[in-house]
Amino acid sequence: MRDSGSRGRGGRHHAARPGGVLTRAGLAFALALAGGAAVPPAQAAATAEAEAEAVAACVDCHGTASGEPVTPETPALAGLTELYALYQLVYFRSGQRKNEIMSELVREMSDDDLRALAAWVGSLPLPEPRGGPVDRALHDRGAALVRSHGCGSCHEPDLSGREHLPRLAGQQEAYLLAALRDYKAGRRVGLQAAMAEVLSPMTDDDLVAMAHFMANAGR
Amino acid sequence: MTAFTLSNGVKLALATALLAVASVPAAAQDKKEEEVPFWAVGRPTTGPGAALAPVAAPPLPTAADKLPRLNVPAGFKVEVFASGIPDARGLREGDKGTIFISTLFGGGGKIYALVDGKTKEIAKDLFLPNGVEFKDGALYVATPKEIIRYDDIEANLDNPPAPVTVFDDLPGVVPHGWKFIKFGPDGKLYVPVGTPCNICEEQADYAKIFRINADGTGKEDVALGVRNTVGFDFDPKTGDLWFTDNQRDWLSEDMPLDELNHVTQPGKQHFGYPYCHSGIMTDPQYGWGHSCDDYSSPAATLGPHAAPLGMRFYTGSAFPEAYQGAIFIARHGPWNSHTKYADVSVAFLDKNGSVRAVEPFLTGFVIDNGYVGRPNDVLVLKDGSMLVSDDFNGAIYRISYEG
Numbered sequence: 001m002r003d004s005g006s007r008g009r010g011g012r013h014h015a016a017r018p019g020g021v022l023t024r025a026g027l028a029f030a031l032a033l034a035g036g037a038a039v040p041p042a043q044a045a046a047t048a049e050a051e052a053e054a055v056a057a058c059v060d061c062h063g064t065a066s067g068e069p070v071t072p073e074t075p076a077l078a079g080l081t082e083l084y085a086l087y088q089l090v091y092f093r094s095g096q097r098k099n100e101i102m103s104e105l106v107r108e109m110s111d112d113d114l115r116a117l118a119a120w121v122g123s124l125p126l127p128e129p130r131g132g133p134v135d136r137a138l139h140d141r142g143a144a145l146v147r148s149h150g151c152g153s154c155h156e157p158d159l160s161g162r163e164h165l166p167r168l169a170g171q172q173e174a175y176l177l178a179a180l181r182d183y184k185a186g187r188r189v190g191l192q193a194a195m196a197e198v199l200s201p202m203t204d205d206d207l208v209a210m211a212h213f214m215a216n217a218g219r
Numbered sequence: 220m221t222a223f224t225l226s227n228g229v230k231l232a233l234a235t236a237l238l239a240v241a242s243v244p245a246a247a248q249d250k251k252e253e254e255v256p257f258w259a260v261g262r263p264t265t266g267p268g269a270a271l272a273p274v275a276a277p278p279l280p281t282a283a284d285k286l287p288r289l290n291v292p293a294g295f296k297v298e299v300f301a302s303g304i305p306d307a308r309g310l311r312e313g314d315k316g317t318i319f320i321s322t323l324f325g326g327g328g329k330i331y332a333l334v335d336g337k338t339k340e341i342a343k344d345l346f347l348p349n350g351v352e353f354k355d356g357a358l359y360v361a362t363p364k365e366i367i368r369y370d371d372i373e374a375n376l377d378n379p380p381a382p383v384t385v386f387d388d389l390p391g392v393v394p395h396g397w398k399f400i401k402f403g404p405d406g407k408l409y410v411p412v413g414t415p416c417n418i419c420e421e422q423a424d425y426a427k428i429f430r431i432n433a434d435g436t437g438k439e440d441v442a443l444g445v446r447n448t449v450g451f452d453f454d455p456k457t458g459d460l461w462f463t464d465n466q467r468d469w470l471s472e473d474m475p476l477d478e479l480n481h482v483t484q485p486g487k488q489h490f491g492y493p494y495c496h497s498g499i500m501t502d503p504q505y506g507w508g509h510s511c512d513d514y515s516s517p518a519a520t521l522g523p524h525a526a527p528l529g530m531r532f533y534t535g536s537a538f539p540e541a542y543q544g545a546i547f548i549a550r551h552g553p554w555n556s557h558t559k560y561a562d563v564s565v566a567f568l569d570k571n572g573s574v575r576a577v578e579p580f581l582t583g584f585v586i587d588n589g590y591v592g593r594p595n596d597v598l599v600l601k602d603g604s605m606l607v608s609d610d611f612n613g614a615i616y617r618i619s620y621e622g
Binding site: 090111114147193194 | 259
């Protein structure tokens with residue numbers, strides 16, 4: 001979407017900033033518009049500005065289809081489903097998924113705030129193919145593991161994701177690896193036990209290979 | 220591992236169960252052996268069937284003013300009884316009118332009590348505590364691993380007592396392991412153990428309903444060949460057990476048909492699983508050498524992959540006479556079928572106790588072939604009105620008759 005420019009890409013401190021851009025009322029208002037709610041014309045300009053600020057806070061760290069996230073461990077949002085995004089936002093708010101920045105950002109948000117944010121994530125265009133070198137041997141080993149462990153059963157054969165299950169194809173490699181390690185260690189849990197079930201017998205080298213393949217799936 | 224924090228003991232039990240599940244290979248893989256989730260075993264590998272998978276509910280309960288508009292027959296009224304209860308499933312009424320509500324995957328292992336329109340959380344972090352029951356002042360909760368009891372619960376909703384273990388000789392396996400429990404007119408607690416797979420043969424201690432004394436002793440089988448029942452009740456006239464049973468997945472778009480079954484000879488009837496489905500068709504893998512004539516046929520069929528869950532005989536007098544003694548059945552709706560449908564249906568019995576007809580009663584849960592709600596359990600209240608839980612929206616509806 002858009003970046004505020006003046007804040008640059010160092011958005012990691014937003015959550016702690018006093019009087020930061022994400023006032024709860026402003027966000028709810030902005031996101032209601034983003035979600036298609038009718039807004040009187042007189043409020044449109046202010047709403048558009050609030051919307052830009054709210055979305056900019058996400059984009060600052062996560063990037064967009066045309067810009068990479070601020071750190072390798074930060075996931076790209078483009079291509080994720082609305083329902084997956086909503087689950088994660090709910091988990092951040094409840095503390096089931098732990099991330100200091102995200103939890104602080106969503107702590108005071110209402111259910112409707114989270115729904116509107118998720119709808120925005122789900123509306124993003126598909127991510128552009130990523131560059132970077134591909135380790136063919138690692139890629140092929142990862143592909144075999146992904147196939148034999150049935151990742152495509154839930155995440156779709158092309159790893160594009162569906163419903164509450166995230167797209168894996170083209171995601172940030174370091175984020176994927178961190179997520180796999182978190183699921184394996186029980187630091188991160190999903191709706192059901194599928195991830196821990198699949199990953200419990202696997203080695204860390206397996207996770208490295210799978211993350212490399214997923215990040216470069218289709219290349 | 221599930222959607223909530225678990226105690227160490229539960230984690231151990233769950234991990235053990237998961238390892239058993241993770242080793243299930245997909246049948247007929249021509250490549251290297253591929254693990255798939257248990258629900259996907261047998262799924263078509265090509266075509267539209269390959270895209271079918273369980274339907275996820277939203278992670279947030281729906282606000283009361285955004286709930287679906289539901290329909291009931293003329294003369295009945297449906298209203299929102301409670302909302303904002305994530306994953307609301309099993310329903311029971313206490314002696315003093317408290318409504319107890321269970322949850323499953325999306326509910327944080329919680330049990331709720333609803334009193335005077337207010338929802339109280341009375342337990343959390345339980346292991347898939349779908350089964351609830353109330354008797355003699357105590358709330359019973361069944362997980363896949365054990366049955367526990369909270370004594371004198373209605374006097375202690377703000378500070379529930381530590382639960383007492385009633386029975387813990389259960390497999391603790393997740394697939395089809397979550398429970399529906401109910402006391403029968405014989406004072407015994409009826410407990411199902413679903414099959415730990417889509418379809419498989421070799422588990423002696425699965426795929427059945429058994430009963431125990433209220434203190435957990437005296438376990439005996441009641442019904443065999445039961446794939447996965449998540450709803451049953453006792454005919455108020457005869458005392459007979461009736462149960463809904465979820466049949467196998469993937470066989471085809473329109474088969475098998477889920478079942479409503481009638482137990483007439485406790486402990487002696489086999490209801491067909493895994494050999495015969497819906498009373499009319501042998502299983503393409505396990506049915507060879509078997510005949511449906513050798514198994515108890517369903518009293519009624521309830522539609523392909525319909526997922527019938529909670530069911531109750533209507534024991535009140537507020538509904539018209541035609542509904543008195545009829546069976547209300549929550550059809551949660553299929554996931555491994557392209558045609559989505561869900562409702563509360565009503566099965567009318569004739570004078571001989573046979574099912575005369577099954578008709579939709581509460582509808583409006585599907586729009587454009589997608590779920591906007593999913594009924595889960597039904598409960599006849601002492602005043603003769605009926606509650607219906609909707610886990611998809613985290614809501615409970617109340618149906619009354621106005622004439």
